[in-house]
Amino acid sequence: MILPGNASCQGCPISMAMRCLDVIKNPVLVIPAGCSTVIAGLHPKSAMKAPVVHVPFPSTLAVACGLSEAYKKLGVEANVVAWMGDGAADIGFAGLSASAARRDDVITVVVDNEAYMNTGTQASLSTFWKAKTTTSPAGKTEERRNLSLIMLTHKADYVATASVGYIRDLRKKLRKAGEMAGFRFIHIHAPCPPGWRFPSEKTVEVARKAVMSGAWILWEYDGKLRLSKAGEKYALKENRIPLAEYLKQGRFLHLSERDIREIERKIDEDWEFLLRFS
């Protein structure tokens, strides 16, 4: 799906996730501005073995809807995939919500690296509390927004979280989404080596530690909310690794023990909140 020699950084989680798109039949990708724009290739080249429609930030879902409606009208079999980062999800939230509410026949993938990485690591609505970015140099003061839960409350046809640390789980979810119709949403946790400041060979390790510490919860919803096998045991606190293990990243080096305890408390709250929907 994605050619070697593309423009992604070393250890890039987005290119790892892009490779998994091969499980989707007849894909047409819609990609707004972001790291994925660059990875997909600079004109006149393309790194993707599928058609790519590059679009401005907030238009992503509406363009995807237009493609999908037109293919249906013209009798063309296609799986339109709106592929974006957390930045496009922020700026395009109204369009994302409207698309889910309309049940557009579109697969939306948000590769969430928890900041605006392509413009140089500025804080996004997904950025973790206390994480340092170039616009939160002392650490972000607000909570991260839980995008996938918001999409769940739209009662979209399919909503799942996934992680580049659990590729088999991710591929399974993409395949399932690809075989369904309606509005499908997959939120992929994508630890970014330069943005989070960890060595580029540790992307998978950091992604796994996010799940193992309970900081990123793997679940899916297809009418019913279920924890995913790959991460369900971390619902029990005693199965989790110490949170400090996950937080060994440049953006969190300034955290005090009290901060870490506070984050742990927030994570417990997140689990409790999510499981009310199950």
Added chain:
Amino acid sequence: MRAEGNRNGSGVKRLLTSNEAIAEAVKIAKPDVIAAYPITPQSPIVEKLAEMVESGELDASFVRVESEHSAMAVIHGAATAGARVFTATSSHGLAYMFEMCWWIAGSRLPAVMAVATRSIGAPWNIHGDHTDIMSLRDAGWIIGMAESAQEAFDMTLQAFAVSEVVNIPFAVGIDAFTMSHTAEIVEIRNAKLPERRQAYRILPGMEVAVNAVTMGEARMKARYDLAIDLEKSAEVIERTDGEFGSYGGLVEKYRLEDAEYAVVMAGGWCGDAKDAIDMLRDEGVRIGMLRLRFIRPFPEKAVKELPSEVLVVDRANTGIKGILGMETAACGVEVKNVVAGIGGLDVGIDDFYRLFGKFVDGKLEKVEWLI
């Protein structure tokens, strides 16, 4: 392109507002995808189309979006897939979709949009002027300005035909309320447009990227090609004029043949101005009007043929000057320029009569605002 009807009109006569006339024309054009967000005074166009889709009169997908940005984005996506598309907007709606107007033009996708031309805030004002549609000038759209409901009908059909030949989106302007909500007799001339054609479309299985990041050279070339093709679209507009009402192409020349004085204007208020011209003609004043039916491509040739005394009356300004005044002057023509009718401020036949009289008497300043 016409299966029935002809330039003189042999269709059914109906009493329609310009909004309704546009909806009737869109129905005849058979778009595949329509997306729109309501805004006064455009809303009746898409309400009418929604009814047509609901009743089965029109076999189209009607997407109810949450904003004008998404309206333009939906038709951008649908056109990318090869669908015939339509939207309509006004004022703040056009401002909100502005980014996507550049993208659909830069992508060279055929599309048609009706603009019920309305003032842009602040302060709030829902009434007519041309400030909204004039903001499209740099985006790379064909911009037409109708004067009557009949012309709005004919121009909308021509818009689909021209846009799909030149691969440039086409905006049809009608004045807020004085046209959008004012009923006139319209001849519904049936037409069969050619099958949708466009330069490219994106389908599954193609290994191609459209609008990937460019360096200066590719971007500049794309912009140059669009500029050249937008100029060349004048030929297609002129060539197909006879099939869509015979209005004269880029301009309508009204009592200009022996005129010593010329008034340059665009839009619905030209009808009242023509009455004032008739009154002055009755007094023996050799005055006429060059009505700009198109703002893009700009009718430079017709402007250059004007007599030496020229008055441009604008419903939109940039700085202290009127926009059409500047555009006309940029063709090397010496002009007097009056800005009037902003925010729906009424300019009637008597106002035009007095204004044109002052112009003929040589008493107008270089630039004046009719307040």
